[in-house]
Amino acid sequence: MKFRTLLAAAAALTVMTPAIAAAKTQIQWWHAMGGALGQKLESIVANYNKSQDKYEVVPTYKGSYPETMTAAIAAFRAHQQPDIVQVYEVGTGTMMAAKGAVYPVYQLMKDTGEPFNPKDYLAAVVGYYTDTHGNMLSLPFNSSTPILYYNKDVFKKAGLDPNTPPKTWEDVESFSKKIMDSHAAKCGFTTGWISWVQLENFSAWHNLPIGTEENGFGGLDARLSFNGPIQARHWNNLKKWQDNGIFQYGGPVGGNDAGPKFYSQECAIYMNSSASRADILANAKGFQVGVGMLPYYSDVKGAPQNSIIGGATLWVLQGKDKDHYKGVADFFHYLSSAEVQADWHQFSGYLPITQAAYELGQKQGYYAKNPGADVAIKQMTLNPPTANSKGLRFGNYVQVRQIIDEEFQSLLAGKKTGQEALDAVVKRGNELIAEFQKANE
Amino acid sequence: MQTKRTLFRSKTLPYLLILPQMAVTIIFFLWPAAQAVRQSFLREDAFGFKTTFVWFDNYTQLFSDPTYENSLRVTVVFAIGVAVLSLVSALVLALAVDRTIRSSQVYTTLLVWPYAVAPAVAGILWWFMFNPTIGILPYLLSFVGYHWDHSLSGFDAMILVIIASSWKQISYNFLFFVAGLQAIPKSLVEAAAIDGAGPYKRFFTIIFPLLSPTTFFLLVINTVYAMFDTFAVIHATTQGGPAQATNTLVYKVFQDGFIGLNIGSSATQSVVLMIIVIALTFIQFRWIERNVQY
Numbered sequence: 001m002k003f004r005t006l007l008a009a010a011a012a013l014t015v016m017t018p019a020i021a022a023a024k025t026q027i028q029w030w031h032a033m034g035g036a037l038g039q040k041l042e043s044i045v046a047n048y049n050k051s052q053d054k055y056e057v058v059p060t061y062k063g064s065y066p067e068t069m070t071a072a073i074a075a076f077r078a079h080q081q082p083d084i085v086q087v088y089e090v091g092t093g094t095m096m097a098a099k100g101a102v103y104p105v106y107q108l109m110k111d112t113g114e115p116f117n118p119k120d121y122l123a124a125v126v127g128y129y130t131d132t133h134g135n136m137l138s139l140p141f142n143s144s145t146p147i148l149y150y151n152k153d154v155f156k157k158a159g160l161d162p163n164t165p166p167k168t169w170e171d172v173e174s175f176s177k178k179i180m181d182s183h184a185a186k187c188g189f190t191t192g193w194i195s196w197v198q199l200e201n202f203s204a205w206h207n208l209p210i211g212t213e214e215n216g217f218g219g220l221d222a223r224l225s226f227n228g229p230i231q232a233r234h235w236n237n238l239k240k241w242q243d244n245g246i247f248q249y250g251g252p253v254g255g256n257d258a259g260p261k262f263y264s265q266e267c268a269i270y271m272n273s274s275a276s277r278a279d280i281l282a283n284a285k286g287f288q289v290g291v292g293m294l295p296y297y298s299d300v301k302g303a304p305q306n307s308i309i310g311g312a313t314l315w316v317l318q319g320k321d322k323d324h325y326k327g328v329a330d331f332f333h334y335l336s337s338a339e340v341q342a343d344w345h346q347f348s349g350y351l352p353i354t355q356a357a358y359e360l361g362q363k364q365g366y367y368a369k370n371p372g373a374d375v376a377i378k379q380m381t382l383n384p385p386t387a388n389s390k391g392l393r394f395g396n397y398v399q400v401r402q403i404i405d406e407e408f409q410s411l412l413a414g415k416k417t418g419q420e421a422l423d424a425v426v427k428r429g430n431e432l433i434a435e436f437q438k439a440n441e
Numbered sequence: 442m443q444t445k446r447t448l449f450r451s452k453t454l455p456y457l458l459i460l461p462q463m464a465v466t467i468i469f470f471l472w473p474a475a476q477a478v479r480q481s482f483l484r485e486d487a488f489g490f491k492t493t494f495v496w497f498d499n500y501t502q503l504f505s506d507p508t509y510e511n512s513l514r515v516t517v518v519f520a521i522g523v524a525v526l527s528l529v530s531a532l533v534l535a536l537a538v539d540r541t542i543r544s545s546q547v548y549t550t551l552l553v554w555p556y557a558v559a560p561a562v563a564g565i566l567w568w569f570m571f572n573p574t575i576g577i578l579p580y581l582l583s584f585v586g587y588h589w590d591h592s593l594s595g596f597d598a599m600i601l602v603i604i605a606s607s608w609k610q611i612s613y614n615f616l617f618f619v620a621g622l623q624a625i626p627k628s629l630v631e632a633a634a635i636d637g638a639g640p641y642k643r644f645f646t647i648i649f650p651l652l653s654p655t656t657f658f659l660l661v662i663n664t665v666y667a668m669f670d671t672f673a674v675i676h677a678t679t680q681g682g683p684a685q686a687t688n689t690l691v692y693k694v695f696q697d698g699f700i701g702l703n704i705g706s707s708a709t710q711s712v713v714l715m716i717i718v719i720a721l722t723f724i725q726f727r728w729i730e731r732n733v734q735y
Contacts, residue, residue, distance in 0.1 A: 066700050073702065077489050094702065098488040251592045252682055257574040399701040409683040412593050428508075435703065439486045439493075 024056040027327045028082035031059055032068040032312065036278065040347050048334050055327035065312065066398060072317070076101055081317045083324050086141065088312045089128060090397040093216065095315050096137060097395060097440045103316040103325065106135045114329035120354045124306065124380045128391040129313050138313035139332050142350040144275035145307045145376050146197040148295065152288035154268040157184035165292025169237070172269065172295050176246040179268045188246040189269035190262060192255035195404035196310050197271050199226060202234060204389035205294055207302035216393035220437040223430045227422035230300055235418030239411050249412055252405035259283065273310060274376035277349030291372035293379045305389045306382045311350060351377055395436025400429040474715060480708030487702040499709040508685060516668060516689045519603060523667035524660060527607040531614030539622045549619060556612035564677025567605035591679060595686025598679045602687050605678055606671045614659050621655035661725045669718065690714055
């Protein structure tokens with residue numbers, strides 16, 4: 001009997017909830033931020049919802065980046081799409097090509113009359129999400145760039161200066177040897193994201209092209225071209241370093257095993273996203289962590305150039321009512337405010353998206369108190385971006401990333417040389433990109 | 442064979458009775474299957490704005506794709522591996538239980554437990570045990586001089602997914618084998634024993650042939666299981682890697698369709714899979730059910 005009343009009450013509640021909420025316009029936001037980042041995101045949204053009474057933003061965690069993106073696309077096909085979806089940078093090509101599905105942010109801001117100045121945002125970040133006419137298509141939310149972390153205690157034990165991170169790959173090699181010879185650690189370095197860090201960013205950092213047509217920014221007919229001699233040399237080196245123990249592979253995609261190797265002090269140097277900072281500091285028990293910029297080969301002309309970003313932006317989807325879009329614009333305005341951005345950046349290690357947020361952090365003395373927290377932004381803006389270092393934009397790139405991992409594994413397994421592996425990436429990747437071009441032209 | 446016939450007085454009643462089943466079949470099987478066939482002739486962008494009819498382009502592309510060929514090979518190796526490992530271990534366990542008179546009930550219950558574990562959970566458990574960085578098995582293997590790393594070695598990865606997928610299926614096979622063993626007349630085995638046949642002789646000349654209907658049935662079931670039902674295990678352990686070494690046909694459908702958003706190719710692969718399932722079912726019904734009877 002009691003159970004029945006409960007059931008009835010529950011049923012009544014489910015029927016009534018939409019009626020209660022109907023007074024406010026609900027804005028659905030699908031995101032891919034789990035764990036601590038997800039909680040932070042929810043608290044940002046909760047603060048926004050408290051700050052006004054017209055709109056209610058409802059954040060929904062949809063799993064990993066690829067899962068979130070595919071869920072949104074499937075929902076769009078079924079006319080059940082959310083208002084806002086968070087899409088990672090490699091999905092940008094797909095989203096940009098879907099002209100009828102996305103509501104470009106610059107258009108949205110113009111239509112709703114929300115104050116908006118694209119110049120407020122960091123050029124290096126916004127450039128990635130801007131069309132050829134200079135229009136901003138999505139709202140940057142969480143962008144990061146790979147940097148180098150190192151174990152200061154191990155450096156000290158090995159007789160190295162704990163305040164000097166390796167600058168070049170030659171340094172990485174000689175430091176690692178010293179560390180291993182002195183038994184300060186078992187391995188020199190490990191890395192997350194082979195594709196993003198050791199190929200895409202590696203190319204940009206050395207001012208080498210990732211693809212034709214300005215790395216794909218110029219049009220759908222762009223093709224990959226990162227199988228140059230310097231990239232091949234680097235991959236051959238990684239293989240050589242793996243064989244003599246200097247480098248340990250952390251697995252495909254994000255490299256889930258790389259972090260633990262650094263936390264357990266097995267590897268002394270670790271390259272990964274600047275947004276890993278919070279995680280690293282939480283997990284680095286019993287040793288001091290230093291940060292530095294990515295290493296480069298000193299004999300390569302034009303290196304170091306600047307690194308490129310990863311992370312995600314917020315895309316607005318078509319097919320909703322006008323009042324929804326008013327709410328979205330209002331929310332975006334809130335999200336881009338210096339206070340929210342500075343808070344999010346300092347908590348997560350993602351880049352401050354706006355100049356104002358960066359300046360606010362300086363005023364608060366955040367970078368003085370947290371040395372190294374601004375390495376990422378300095379590295380990103382080291383030089384004005386060239387055609388090779390603006391970023392990259394290719395269709396079907398999610399699968400291309402996977403091919404990069406597969407061919408890298410073939411390299412490490414000794415089945416292919418660096419050149420052969422990269423040639424295979426380019427050949428297989430270009431087939432997918434050609435397929436995308438055919439489907440979207 | 443005996444046929445049973447029930448006569449209904451009303452003509453509509455039988456149709457009404459099969460209606461729910463038909464509805465389920467149409468909504469959850471025929472309709473999606475038809476969609477897949479339709480999609481396999483189309484090329485479409487992810488959002489479905491631009492659709493072109495491309496005839497058999499997707500098929501020719503698929504069959505000239507070396508990664509698909511690789512996936513086919515991987516699936517065959519994987520299916521044979523899972524079928525052999527799970528059948529042999531289940532049979533050994535069933536024989537052992539069949540010999541024990543007391544406590545065989547307890548063993549049976551315990552051995553069935555793994556079947557209740559969700560495949561994703563099982564996958565994670567194996568992933569933990571075999572993890573090259575934190576797992577216990579690579580640590581133990583390093584003592585015998587084997588460097589286990591399924592994130593780089595395709596061979597290790599294949600072993601891992603075969604073990605992880607078989608583990609669960611052993612319980613299922615075990616139950617059928619126990620039932621099959623109990624159905625073998627004890628008098629035959631005893632007569633052979635009196636004639637001086639040893640345990641091995643008895644097994645290979647009497648028990649195994651009499652078990653063959655069960656074995657054939659399980660072989661088909663296990664092959665189907667390995668080919669179509671092991672998605673969760675692969676997703677939780679290797680995700681098709683390294684370098685596509687464990688990318689089975691089913692997993693490739695998921696990767697190309699859901700991760701890569703290449704719906705045309707994914708649908709084409711589903712159609713190919715559908716044909717394989719139909720063929721396997723056909724074999725099971727036509728060939729095995731008729732011919733292997735004692």
